[in-house]
Amino acid sequence: NISVNYFTGIKAPSLEQLQPVINNSNPLYIYNGNPNLDREYAHRLNFSYNIFEQFSLTSLFVRSGISLVKNKITNQSTIDELFRQIVTPVNVSQDFGINNNISFSTPLRWMKAKINLNLSNNYNRGLLFVNNEESTVDRMINTVNIKLENRNKKIIDTALGLKLSQNTTKYLTESALDQDFLQQSIYASVNIYIKKKWSIGSEFSRENYSGDNFDYNQTFPLLQASLSRTFLKLDRAELKVTAFDLLNQNQGIFRNSNFNFVEDETVNVLNRYFMISFRYKISKFKA
Numbered sequence: 001n002i003s004v005n006y007f008t009g010i011k012a013p014s015l016e017q018l019q020p021v022i023n024n025s026n027p028l029y030i031y032n033g034n035p036n037l038d039r040e041y042a043h044r045l046n047f048s049y050n051i052f053e054q055f056s057l058t059s060l061f062v063r064s065g066i067s068l069v070k071n072k073i074t075n076q077s078t079i080d081e082l083f084r085q086i087v088t089p090v091n092v093s094q095d096f097g098i099n100n101n102i103s104f105s106t107p108l109r110w111m112k113a114k115i116n117l118n119l120s121n122n123y124n125r126g127l128l129f130v131n132n133e134e135s136t137v138d139r140m141i142n143t144v145n146i147k148l149e150n151r152n153k154k155i156i157d158t159a160l161g162l163k164l165s166q167n168t169t170k171y172l173t174e175s176a177l178d179q180d181f182l183q184q185s186i187y188a189s190v191n192i193y194i195k196k197k198w199s200i201g202s203e204f205s206r207e208n209y210s211g212d213n214f215d216y217n218q219t220f221p222l223l224q225a226s227l228s229r230t231f232l233k234l235d236r237a238e239l240k241v242t243a244f245d246l247l248n249q250n251q252g253i254f255r256n257s258n259f260n261f262v263e264d265e266t267v268n269v270l271n272r273y274f275m276i277s278f279r280y281k282i283s284k285f286k287a
Contacts, residue, residue: 001051007044013037013073017089030086038091041070057114058106069095076129092127099123107151118145136172141165157191167211167255181211181255197235201226209255220249236281241274248272 019033049062072095078086100121107114120143128135147161162185169179187205194200203224210217228240252269 001049003046003048005046007042007046009042011040011042013039013089017073028084030084032086032088034089037073037089038071040072043068043070056106059104061101061103063099063101065099067095067097072126074126074128076132078131090129095124095126097122097124108148112152113148113150116145116147116149118147119143133173135174137169138172139169141167155193157193158189160188162186179211181209183255184208184210197230199226199228199230201228207253209253211255218251218253220251221247222250223247232280234283236283238279238281240277240279242277243272243274244270245272 016031017033017037018035020035021033023031044065044067046065047063050060052059070093071091072093073089074092074095075087076090078088080086098121100119102117102119104117105114120141122141124139126137126139128137143163143165145161145163147159149159150157163183164185165183167179167181167183171177185205185207187203189201189203191199191201203222205222206219207222208217208219223246224242224244225246226240226242228238230236230238248271250269250271252267254265254267255263
């Protein structure tokens with residue numbers, strides 16, 4: 001299956017962006033709307049190629065898209081003598097983006113397994129203004145996800161995988177502001193089915209955040225275990241006990257890179273805890 005699609009459309013500014021009223025709820029971040037904003041005009045071209053070979057159970061999905069937005073609305077920031085950030089939305093000439101995704105899956109019969117490979121790339125070139133100085137910014141996110149799992153899942157279901165995500169932002173005029181950080185995740189899971197009624201499962205992942213833009217790197221393991229049993233007619237009901245964060249190491253970290261800042265957010269999370277859940281499947285299908 002091959003498809004090519006073209007879309008075009010406009011996006012009007014929001015009321016908050018148009019309203020010339022100063023929002024000073026945060027005295028260090030003052031937002032002021034711009035009533036002279038023009039609407040955005042977007043062009044998007046998408047391409048996809050999908051193939052599935054039913055005899056070898058091999059599949060390939062390729063997707064690619066290009067976007068061009070005229071009169072893109074972006075924020076102009078000004079730092080005054082009191083170190084307050086004053087933000088006003090303005091129109092820039094254009095904003096350009098490319099996104100690509102490749103997904104491949106095939107059986108490994110010699111080891112009775114299946115491998116899944118997913119590659120994605122997102123690139124964006126935009127304009128920003130700091131103290132009325134225009135700067136071109138290139139931002140790229142590359143992600144690789146490899147997963148290996150068994151094919152016969154009647155008794156045991158296992159999976160092992162690796163995910164890497166590279167986030168890069170480059171300023172054409174101010175290379176000292178360039179940003180680069182990597183997120184790594186190694187994960188594994190196993191579920192064992194006992195006499196079609198009982199199930200024992202466990203999931204493990206090791207998260208790592210690294211990058212020169214942050215004061216420190218973070219690495220923490222996460223371990224989860226569960227025990228469940230199905231009952232009632234056609235096993236529609238399930239009672240499950242799950243233990244989360246058995247190692248009590250969860251950090252609640254979120255890292256983000258934007259056009260003119262990097263953000264390292266740490267939030268309070270519920271660490272080690274246990275939960276009992278009940279699930280009922282509403283279905284008319286027979287066994």
